[in-house]
Amino acid sequence: MSDVLAVTDHRRGELRDSSYELVTAGRQLADETGGDLHLAVISGTVDEFAEKINREGVDAIHTVSHGEEFNHDVYTQAITQLYDELAPQYVLTPNSVNGLDYAPAVANRLGLPVVTDTVDLAANGETLTATREMYGGKVETTNELDGEAVVTIREAEWPAAEGTGDAAVEAFDADIDEDAVGSTVNGFEEVGGGDVDIGEADVLVSVGRGIEEEENLDIIRDLADALDATVSSSRPIVDNGWLPKNRQVGQSGKVVTPDVYIAIGISGAVQHVAGMKGSDTIVAINTDPNAPIMDIADYAIHDDLFDVVPALTEEFQ
Amino acid sequence: MKILVTVKEVATVEDEFEIEGTEIADQYLGADLNEWDDYAVEEAVQLQEAGVADEVVTVTIGPEDCEQTIRQALAKGADRAVRVWDDSLDGVDLLDVGAKTEILRAVVEEEDPDLVLTGVQAGDDSFGATGVSLAADIGYEWGAVVNHLEHEFDGDAASVRRELEGGVEELTEIELPAVLTIQTGINEPRYASLRGIRQAQRKELDVQTLADLGVDESAVESTLELTDMYEPESESDVTIWEGSADETAAELGELLRDKGVAP
Numbered sequence: 019m020s021d022v023l024a025v026t027d028h029r030r031g032e033l034r035d036s037s038y039e040l041v042t043a044g045r046q047l048a049d050e051t052g053g054d055l056h057l058a059v060i061s062g063t064v065d066e067f068a069e070k071i072n073r074e075g076v077d078a079i080h081t082v083s084h085g086e087e088f089n090h091d092v093y094t095q096a097i098t099q100l101y102d103e104l105a106p107q108y109v110l111t112p113n114s115v116n117g118l119d120y121a122p123a124v125a126n127r128l129g130l131p132v133v134t135d136t137v138d139l140a141a142n143g144e145t146l147t148a149t150r151e152m153y154g155g156k157v158e159t160t161n162e163l164d165g166e167a168v169v170t171i172r173e174a175e176w177p178a179a180e181g182t183g184d185a186a187v188e189a190f191d192a193d194i195d196e197d198a199v200g201s202t203v204n205g206f207e208e209v210g211g212g213d214v215d216i217g218e219a220d221v222l223v224s225v226g227r228g229i230e231e232e233e234n235l236d237i238i239r240d241l242a243d244a245l246d247a248t249v250s251s252s253r254p255i256v257d258n259g260w261l262p263k264n265r266q267v268g269q270s271g272k273v274v275t276p277d278v279y280i281a282i283g284i285s286g287a288v289q290h291v292a293g294m295k296g297s298d299t300i301v302a303i304n305t306d307p308n309a310p311i312m313d314i315a316d317y318a319i320h321d322d323l324f325d326v327v328p329a330l331t332e333e334f335q
Numbered sequence: 336m337k338i339l340v341t342v343k344e345v346a347t348v349e350d351e352f353e354i355e356g357t358e359i360a361d362q363y364l365g366a367d368l369n370e371w372d373d374y375a376v377e378e379a380v381q382l383q384e385a386g387v388a389d390e391v392v393t394v395t396i397g398p399e400d401c402e403q404t405i406r407q408a409l410a411k412g413a414d415r416a417v418r419v420w421d422d423s424l425d426g427v428d429l430l431d432v433g434a435k436t437e438i439l440r441a442v443v444e445e446e447d448p449d450l451v452l453t454g455v456q457a458g459d460d461s462f463g464a465t466g467v468s469l470a471a472d473i474g475y476e477w478g479a480v481v482n483h484l485e486h487e488f489d490g491d492a493a494s495v496r497r498e499l500e501g502g503v504e505e506l507t508e509i510e511l512p513a514v515l516t517i518q519t520g521i522n523e524p525r526y527a528s529l530r531g532i533r534q535a536q537r538k539e540l541d542v543q544t545l546a547d548l549g550v551d552e553s554a555v556e557s558t559l560e561l562t563d564m565y566e567p568e569s570e571s572d573v574t575i576w577e578g579s580a581d582e583t584a585a586e587l588g589e590l591l592r593d594k595g596v597a598p
Contacts, residue, residue: 091476200510
């Protein structure tokens, strides 16, 4: 009972980056428990995926060929059966939207605790210490639990595994009960097309919750006009219907890498940061000096955006 | 159709705060209805207004102090509320997913809803797992991170969109009964009207102990133990511009000119 079983993540024919990060996190845990790292590759072109994910540090790969795309009922059944077969200490999954669609169910079916969205892990004997955030990233906590567990890891926290591995790839004969599959994926849709591609902009003037009211967006538009820049936003602005979805930067929106990203009234939740941390230069305008955005900003103005933004617009008029 | 909506009063934290042991000191904490749950309540109320739902019941795990927050959901149109609390829950600093699942299962068994709506996650502990765990436990179908729900149900299935990463939505049919975890942005949550707020005071708010629900006290013993809380170390090497708004704007203006991106 010292092995680690990590479940790879893929969508529409591609392994997601989180799969390679899982190998790193899983290898580290297995080293600490003194066990092997097993990978599960479920649905889709499993042999192709298995070949790609066969990186250094992987001990065994188990493929379950069933259907093309992710289905949580198939995943839940396949993983619980693999668990029964392999008896690992930890089941590791990505904390992706799909990871959260099966990991809690797997834990429940197996009678195991589930710890989600971990950013650091350490195993010592029977005890797992999991680091995670609370209150939108304002604090970190360490949490301990004894015995087996299902753990989801935050994306982009561990580096991707590299090198070529020599793990044996074996087809696992999962017994999928079709009557217990109660959801059907009928397709996918890309959202957020339309008039503007924020991914193409050299300068993004990006606005968040700090703008307070829809009519205040005018000062952001004025600044963007003066700078010949493009307006983008964090999630709450789009949720409120103040800007269309194609303007949203972040995990569920668009990943952008402009020359300059001006974050105005954006606190910098992890989902937002995931979409803009690759920007060349990041400037944050925010009254809160402790806002997480300050951790990745290159330049910051700790002042009221309603004073700074009009002053900046004036600079360029 | 009967809809059960799980709601939670979450702790909010001021910008400046102090940590005492494994908690944030009381004076820096506020309380609010969990943002994601607000969208779940709105979705349920809209289904009721559309004539799809006959009854909308909310359930919360929380002490008497949270009743004002819970009544916000009643003011927005939920019919009645169940609040679960127990002396054995007092002073528990972390209720893990398994414990919440066990308590909520007892309520689901009592209420027997066709649809359970939860928020994707709670704004304080952000596990994002209770809805799916509950579904697996009670034998319901489920869907995580739903940002669209068709209000016309096709027989015994819900037609939803799940918000995947990178601006991709998954179109999925989910058999009922089901638990859906609701993402922000699925609708526009209403503000409670004065009339709604008055009516909410008269709506039924039923308090249940673990014993009332037939849940053993051992259920609240989390397997997960919170051992430390601290402010994350800043890795920032940020340059801070100080001075008046005109001065800081001038600094930023100069940077933009230096980078050659200013007009």
